Structure formats: C-alpha cells, structure tokens
Amino acid sequence: FVFYRELPKVELHAHLNGSVSFQTMEKLMSRKPHLNIEHSMTAIGKGQRRTLDECFEVFKVIHKLVDTEEDILMVSKDVIREFAEDGVKYLELRSTPREEQRTGLTKKSYIDTIIKAIHQCKNEGLDIDVRLLVAIDRRNGMEVAMETVKLAEEFMLSSDGLVVGIDLSGDPTVGHGKHFLPALERAKNCGLKLSLHLSEVQSQREESELLLNLPPDRIGHGTFLHPEMGGSQSLVDKVVKNRIPLELCLTSNIKGQTVPMFSLHHFKYWYQLGHPTVICVSLFLLNQQCKVFQCSIRLNPLSFHLQTDDKGVFCTDLSQEYQLVASTFGLSQKEIWKLSQQAIDCIFAEDAVKQQLKKRWQDLHPQVF
Numbered sequence: 001f002v003f004y005r006e007l008p009k010v011e012l013h014a015h016l017n018g019s020v021s022f023q024t025m026e027k028l029m030s031r032k033p034h035l036n037i038e039h040s041m042t043a044i045g046k047g048q049r050r051t052l053d054e055c056f057e058v059f060k061v062i063h064k065l066v067d068t069e070e071d072i073l074m075v076s077k078d079v080i081r082e083f084a085e086d087g088v089k090y091l092e093l094r095s096t097p098r099e100e101q102r103t104g105l106t107k108k109s110y111i112d113t114i115i116k117a118i119h120q121c122k123n124e125g126l127d128i129d130v131r132l133l134v135a136i137d138r139r140n141g142m143e144v145a146m147e148t149v150k151l152a153e154e155f156m157l158s159s160d161g162l163v164v165g166i167d168l169s170g171d172p173t174v175g176h177g178k179h180f181l182p183a184l185e186r187a188k189n190c191g192l193k194l195s196l197h198l199s200e201v202q203s204q205r206e207e208s209e210l211l212l213n214l215p216p217d218r219i220g221h222g223t224f225l226h227p228e229m230g231g232s233q234s235l236v237d238k239v240v241k242n243r244i245p246l247e248l249c250l251t252s253n254i255k256g257q258t259v260p261m262f263s264l265h266h267f268k269y270w271y272q273l274g275h276p277t278v279i280c281v282s283l284f285l286l287n288q289q290c291k292v293f294q295c296s297i298r299l300n301p302l303s304f305h306l307q308t309d310d311k312g313v314f315c316t317d318l319s320q321e322y323q324l325v326a327s328t329f330g331l332s333q334k335e336i337w338k339l340s341q342q343a344i345d346c347i348f349a350e351d352a353v354k355q356q357l358k359k360r361w362q363d364l365h366p367q368v369f
C-alpha cells in the first residue's frame with residue numbers, strides 16, 4: 001500500500017461539495033444544529049445505491065450546510081488539504097457558484113472565497129497546485145449559464161491563472177444541452193477550457209452529438225457514448241478523432257445506478273480501444289459512510305473506479321482507489337505509475353505547469369517497481 005500512498009497523483013474531477021469529508025461534515029453540522037442534518041442525509045453508505053435523482057437530493061442537503069463564505073472557505077481548505085495529504089500534487093476543483101440572500105453570499109464572493117482558500121493553502125506550504133473550474137448547473141437554465149460563463153471569464157482574467165475552465169454538470173435528465181451551446185461557445189472562444197458531463201444517462205445521445213461538435217476538452221462520465229451502451233459509433237468517432245480524454249467515474253456510476261456492475265463499466269471499452277483516458281478520482285458524496293468515488297481517467301484508456309473502505313480518513317482514499325484499479329484490472333505498479341503520469345497531459349493549466357509536474361514525477365520516480 002505504501003506505493004499507492006507515495007504515488008504522486010492528479011485529481012481532475014472534484015466537485016467541491018461532493019468532496020466534503022466526514023470530519024468536515026461534522027464541523028458543518030455542529031455549526032448549524034438547528035438544521036437537524038445527519039450523516040445519513042449527506043452520504044451514500046458503503047454498499048448502498050441510490051437513484052441518480054436521490055444522489056442529487058443529497059447535494060441539496062449539503063448546500064444547506066455550506067451557505068456562507070466562512071463555510072466555503074473551511075470546506076475548500078479542508079478538501080485541498082485532504083487531497084494534498086493523499087499525495088495529490090495537482091487538483092482541479094469545480095464548483096457551482098451560489099448566492100444566498102440570507103447570508104449575503106454572492107456568486108462572485110463564492111468564487112472569491114474558493115480562490116482565497118487556494119491562496120491560503122499555498123501560503124501554508126501545502127504541496128499541491130490547485131485550479132478551479134466554474135460549474136454550470138444545467139438545472140438553472142441557459143441565462144444563468146451565460147452569466148456563469150461571464151463571471152468565469154472575469155475571474156480567468158483576474159485570478160492569475162487559477163480559474164481555467166467551465167464544467168457543465170447537474171441533473172442530466174433536466175434540460176437539453178442545445179440551450180447551453182451559446183454559453184459554452186462563448187467560454188471556449190474566450191479561452192476557458194470545457195469539461196462537460198456527457199451521456200451520463202441513455203437519453204442524452206442527441207445532446208452528446210451536438211455538444212461533441214464544440215468539441216469539449218474533457219468529458220465527464222460518457223457512460224452511454226459507445227454502441228454497446230446504447231450510444232453510437234458516430235459519438236465514439238467524434239471522441240476519438242478529437243482525442244478527448246474521458247473522466248470515468250466507476251463507483252459514482254455504480255452508486256448512482258447508471259452502470260449495473262463494475263465489470264460492465266465503460267472503462268473497459270475505452271481502455272481496449274486505446275483511447276486516451278484519464279484517471280482522476282473525484283469524490284462523490286464522500287464521507288465516512290459514503291466512500292463514493294468518481295474516477296476520471298484520461299490516459300491510455302484506463303478508467304477505473306475505486307472504492308474506499310470505511311476508515312473515513314480522506315488522505316488514504318485516492319491511494320486506495322489506485323490500488324483498487326491495479327487489482328481490478330491487473331495493472332502493474334509500472335502501469336499505475338504511467339497512468340498517474342499521463343494524467344498530467346489532461347490538465348487545464350498552462351504548459352509550463354505540465355512541464356513542472358512532469359519533472360516532479362521524474363524526481364519522485366521509484367528506483368525499482
């Protein structure tokens with residue numbers, strides 16, 4: 001296990017409020033006892049499954065707990081620290097800016113606060129490089145999407161390269177991607193990178209055809225893109241032609257019941273195809289009981305998913321995910337190393353950062369596997 005703990009890692013699919021650990025959740029609950037929120041309402045227990053709808057309901061509860069600048073600062077710093085403790089050297093957080101009249105939180109102060117957390121972590125000497133994607137929640141419609149892109153654009157120009165892109169997420173059964181095209185095109189034209197949740201559910205085929213024409217810079221999930229899952233060769237061709245890395249999230253897909261079992265996960269399809277997949281592990285509704293991970297892999301097709309145990313110690317989670325990938329797919333340590341290294345090519349930060357990370361990986365490379 002030491003190998004996996006020491007493995008330098010890249011995390012590219014971390015929804016901020018999906019990454020709140022058990023310990024941080026405890027702190028939030030004690031700040032707001034009047035809400036009467038229990039852990040069972042903010043987590044999906046080990047072995048449990050919920051419908052996708054129910055998964056999204058969980059976020060509503062978490063959002064009630066995280067509704068002030070103070071909460072956002074604490075959550076962001078805790079999440080960053082926990083990733084760093086697990087050996088993550090580069091992290092892309094993503095989060096949907098929210099406003100709360102009651103607490104004076106605005107969308108701008110929401111993003112400002114995450115940026116503040118990133119700076120504070122840096123000043124504290126944490127060994128992790130963090131960037132931010134501003135998320136569009138599709139449930140909020142096209143006008144809010146456009147506002148979000150404009151806000152992200154401002155921050156891209158003023159944040160010293162910390163805001164690097166846009167994420168399209170939120171309940172995939174709500175709305176149609178065509179409504180977001182103008183906002184996404186604007187984002188792309190102004191230099192923001194695009195990571196789009198695509199084909200998470202089967203009904204999104206036509207939408208994916210459309211959005212793949214942008215094309216996005218990374219794909220989240222892509223569960224139903226390929227023909228064996230009810231997608232189409234034309235979708236696969238677009239992804240392959242543009243070499244768009246897939247962020248594959250196995251445990252999340254199992255927990256959300258979009259994939260029936262790990263062995264049937266589309267990871268296998270893309271891996272066998274030799275398409276660049278990235279592995280990133282992002283936490284989905286993670287806390288001590290929950291242990292749900294999302295894995296995005298980008299790299300020579302490997303996406304896997306990893307599930308954590310019940311220790312609730314965040315710092316071991318991603319390491320365990322890597323270990324699980326190795327055991328599930330029969331990968332050697334050398335292949336796992338390559339996987340973590342190749343993820344560097346999928347990051348949204350500028351080339352200089354990629355070069356620094358590559359050098360870092362070289363320096364950390366074990367003598368022997």
Ligand code: 5GP
Nearest residue numbers: 015016017018059095096137169170171197
């Ligand atoms: P936040 O944006 O509040 O930091 O993180 C939670 C939000 O991320 C959710 O409300 C949802 O919009 C989005 N999200 C988290 N996980 C998933 C996922 O697996 N699929 C989709 N489509 N959206 C997700």
